[in-house]
Amino acid sequence: MSKSVIAKVYWVPLEKGGRTALPAGKQYATVSCFQEDAESWPQEAWSIVLEFDEPPLKQGNPSMARARFLVDAAPVDRLKPGRAFDLYEGVKRVATVEIIE
Incomplete structure (x- = not known):
């Protein structure tokens, strides 16, 4: 399992x-789009898993989570504090994730 970060x-x-x-759940997984992948997206995309102590429905917007890549072979160096990326459901952008720590 890849390392998780606070987001x-x-x-x-x-x-x-x-x-x-x-x-409404404590876990959410979908595809991401990092700035460096913009030209090859959505044909090439990394899946992100968000794990919440409290579901976003209870937390509201924004929500705090632990974020990690779905697969170990992903570019984990992208999950550094200060970085941000978008989450998509299909081609619809649903969130922006900011790495806190």
Whole structure:
């Protein structure tokens, strides 16, 4: 399992094309888009797993989570404090994740 980092998840509001509701579970996985992957996205994308102590539906927006890549072979050096990337459900951007620590 790849290492996890502390992250703040900024959910895209529904009126700006985001989800109809924040996730109700304590785990959420979807595809990411990092700036360095923009040219090859969505054909090439890394899956991200977010684990919450409290579901985003309870936390609100933004939500705090532990973030990690789904696979060990992913570029873990991208999960450094100060970095940010977007999360997508299909081609719909649903959140921006900022790595805190």
